Amino acid sequence: MSSRLDIELTSSRPDGTWTWRKAGAKLPKGEVSGDVVPDGVSVGDVVKADADVLIDGVVILSITPPKGPRADRFETLEVVGTRRDEPLVTQTLAPKGRGDGRGRGRRDGERRGRREDGDGRDRRPRSDRGERGERGERGERSERPRRPAPEPRPKPKRLRPGRTHRNAVLETLAAEQRPIAEQVLRGGVPAVRQAVDQQNEKNRSEGLPEIHGDELVALAEGLLPKLRAADWRDKADSALKLLAELDLRDLRSVVVAADQGARDDESRSLAQQLREGLTRRVEEEHAAWLKDLTETLADGRVVRALRLSSRPPKAGAPIPAELIERLTAITAENL
Structure with missing residues (x-):
């Protein structure tokens, strides 16, 4: 079964044969007899050909001659114009003397006459139209009484914990351990890893040796339970002082964190008071x-x-x- 290809005629030989290749590509290519090539084509033309694609090559069976330029279906008209130099925009003004008011006065007199004769409408002033007023028989529209605004409820206070227990833990640490403990208080062990990466990046840019972060991370993991308990104790003490006014979201967060922060008997007793206070507050709010x-x-x-x-x-x-x-x-x- 033949295939349709777009081929480009690349050369014409003296013996009447032509060479070709696929349009836009180097392969396939080959030769074609001059009897198959139609008249009117030249080297470099792209034509459509019917070909058989065989194992040992491509055989061109016939070539369709290229179509000529398409003729316009419509005739073009050229606008010549007057061939005179004239302004593109013209204007015409009305002559003076019109609109002296005589016609207007006559029309105004006719309107006044119709009003005096009566045209079915009440021309009296609004104050003399009776008790109906402007709205007629419907009467005046009664305004809806304004409802009193509800009394604003006091806004709950937000939790602002102190630093008593955290500072006490920091005082017990060595001077070289305090920066690591402060990073743990800010963001936990991930904050320590991030600080180590930033320091190593700075050292590489300055040509300094990198620090070993594994030891610092291990130290942070060892300090984490003690610092977490101190942080929770500061929040719990502040929450207990504002138990009746504290925002329920902050109170819930402190109660939930008690599972990891309450590590001794005193802290567990404090956590129990906060749980009971949270239950009471929820019932009152409900x-x-x-x-x-x-x-x-x-x-x-x-x-x-x-x-x-x-x-x-x-x-x-x-x-x-x-x-x-x-x-x-x-x-x-x-x-």
Whole structure:
């Protein structure tokens, strides 16, 4: 079965044969008899050929002559113009003397006459139109009474721990160990590894020998439990002082960290007090949330009620069925 190829005629020999190659490539290439090449082609032309691709080469069967230039289907018209030098934009002004007011006065008189004869509309001043006023029989629109804004609740305080226990631990360390301990307090053992990498990079740029980070990392891992306990103790002491006003997120974080930070009996006792305080605070916040949601529904504040219902202080606590029914009904009424 023959194939269609795009070939380029590369040369013409005196014996009437032509050489060719595939258009845009070096191979395949070969020779073709002059009887197959149509008239009107020349060296360098790219033509379409039917060829048989065999094991020992490509045989050109026929060549389609190239198409001539396509003729335009539409006739082009040349706009000659007037061949005179004229301005591209012209303007014509109305002659003076028009609009002296005579016609306007006549039209104004006709309008006044129609008003005096009566055209079905009340031309009296607004103050003499009776008790209806501007709005007619409907009367004045009553303004909706403004609802009093809810009393702003005090913002909970955020945790700002001291440094009493951390400083006490740092005082017990040698001077060369304190920088490593401070890095551990900032970001744990990964912070020590990062500091070692930065120091080695600086030493390489200055041509200095690199430091051995394995020993420093091992020292940081040994100091980590003691420093973690001191850090938690500072947070726990501050949380216990602000137990009734502390933000629940900060209080939860301190209680969760007690599993790794409370290492002695005193710390465990402190952690138990914080757990009990957290439970009490959550119950109080949940009761206040339900009360606020009930009052909001009673006042008809749909948007605020929906916002409150999506932010319960006690995770996973369901809303009472009665409040859900009221919230659903009032939301459907205001859609």
